[in-house]
Amino acid sequence: xxxxxxxxxxxxxxxxxxxxxxxQSYPYRLVVLAERVSLAIAQVYADRFDLSRAEWRLLAAxxxxxxxxxxxxxxxxxxxxxxxxxxVARLEAAGRVERRADAVxxxxxxxxxxxxxxxxxxxVWPLVLARERYLLGALDAEEMAGLDRVLDKVRQRADELIAxx
Amino acid sequence: xxxxxxxxxxxxxxxxxxxxxxxQSYPYRLVVLAERVSLAIAQVYADRFDLSRAEWRLLAAxxxxxxxxxxxxxxxxxxxxxxxxxxVARLEAAGRVERRADAVxxxxxxxxxxxxxxxxxxxVWPLVLARERYLLGALDAEEMAGLDRVLDKVRQRADELIAxx
DNA sequence: TATTGTTATACTCTATAACTATA
DNA sequence: TATAGTTATAGAGTATAACAATA
Numbered sequence: 607x608x609x610x611x612x613x614x615x616x617x618x619x620x621x622x623x624x625x626x627x628x629x630q631s632y633p634y635r636l637v638v639l640a641e642r643v644s645l646a647i648a649q650v651y652a653d654r655f656d657l658s659r660a661e662w663r664l665l666a667a668x669x670x671x672x673x674x675x676x677x678x679x680x681x682x683x684x685x686x687x688x689x690x691x692x693x694v695a696r697l698e699a700a701g702r703v704e705r706r707a708d709a710v711x712x713x714x715x716x717x718x719x720x721x722x723x724x725x726x727x728x729x730v731w732p733l734v735l736a737r738e739r740y741l742l743g744a745l746d747a748e749e750m751a752g753l754d755r756v757l758d759k760v761r762q763r764a765d766e767l768i769a770x771x
Numbered sequence: 772x773x774x775x776x777x778x779x780x781x782x783x784x785x786x787x788x789x790x791x792x793x794x795q796s797y798p799y800r801l802v803v804l805a806e807r808v809s810l811a812i813a814q815v816y817a818d819r820f821d822l823s824r825a826e827w828r829l830l831a832a833x834x835x836x837x838x839x840x841x842x843x844x845x846x847x848x849x850x851x852x853x854x855x856x857x858x859v860a861r862l863e864a865a866g867r868v869e870r871r872a873d874a875v876x877x878x879x880x881x882x883x884x885x886x887x888x889x890x891x892x893x894x895v896w897p898l899v900l901a902r903e904r905y906l907l908g909a910l911d912a913e914e915m916a917g918l919d920r921v922l923d924k925v926r927q928r929a930d931e932l933i934a935x936x
Numbered sequence: 937t938a939t940t941g942t943t944a945t946a947c948t949c950t951a952t953a954a955c956t957a958t959a
Numbered sequence: 960t961a962t963a964g965t966t967a968t969a970g971a972g973t974a975t976a977a978c979a980a981t982a
Binding site for chain 1: 792793794796797798799800801802803804805806807808809810811812814818828831832835847848849902903905906907908909910913914915917918919920921922924925926927928929930932933936
């Protein structure tokens with residue numbers, strides 16, 4: 607396993623000398639880290655509970671705040687309205703969420719977890735939280751605080767660039 | 772726009788009181804950040820140069836080190852061998868890479884950029900690097916150093932968890 | 937006319953595995 | 960038997976846009 611890791615030191619140095627090395631790129635490393643972290647956590651809710659990432663996000667979004675519309679969920683979970691629509695459809699079919707028309711705006715449907723949905727959430731989140739804590743356990747208080755700032759600051763710039771096109 | 776952002780402060784506090792808030796989860800924020808960063812950079816190579824993420828990674832991998840086999844590329848770029856095979860096929864069809872059988876192991880094919888591939892890379896990477904620098908420009912030296920450690924440490928733990936299953 | 941949410945479609949990724957040609 | 964790489968297939972996810980109901 608881990609083939610290709612045995613690149614010669616000369617080859618590695620040659621990369622550095624020529625000025626660009628994918629593996630030294632912070633954005634690349636960030637994306638790879640996020641893929642790995644996402645996978646490590648998805649193993650819990652996907653493999654053991656057959657939830658997609660979108661479904662898990664909606665479950666987590668609805669668990670504390672009781673009721674949200676699809677539009678609110680979309681903003682809160684960074685999923686688009688179709689992803690929300692499909693994830694909700696699947697969760698509803700599984701009896702995990704229920705929807706009822708909003709009293710004032712009958713286009714909107716207010717979503718909330720059923721008892722079964724809350725039970726599922728209660729089963730999943732301690733396991734997810736344990737993995738989160740293990741991942742963050744690698745960091746000291748200062749690194750955590752730094753990460754907190756970095757996540758916000760870089761996110762802001764990324765959103766700027768995306769808006770710029 | 773930005774619908775759903777106007778959740779009441781009471782509702783936000785209620786979330787905190789009940790103990791779990793998706794938007795406060797570091798792994799979640801990390802994954803969302805990586806999605807945004809990835810998109811901000813992909814706008815350059817995807818929108819303007821019609822390259823997939825895998826193709827861009829291979830281009831960046833081959834640009835400095837001249838020659839690699841598909842297996843080496845796979846390890847270097849965290850793409851699996853199929854993703855490499857397809858991206859290589861598309862790059863080769865576009866005249867960006869060429870492959871020749873390895874002299875000693877004729878199963879292996881050594882890949883390298885063509886002149887056209889190097890030209891493409893030369894056109895793309897300054898734009899990508901500019902975006903990277905803008906993103907990181909949000910951070911001071913200390914935050915950069917902290918991020919560097921965080922990327923390595925958390926990555927290591929994520930890989931542990933993934934291996935554990 | 938604009939908005940909420942659903943559906944349709946085509947397209948891209950991904951995962952598993954079978955396959956070939958070498959070794 | 961094992962490895963390098965390709966191809967096949969089906970499933971999941973994504974993007975664009977059309978649509979119905981309501982505002």
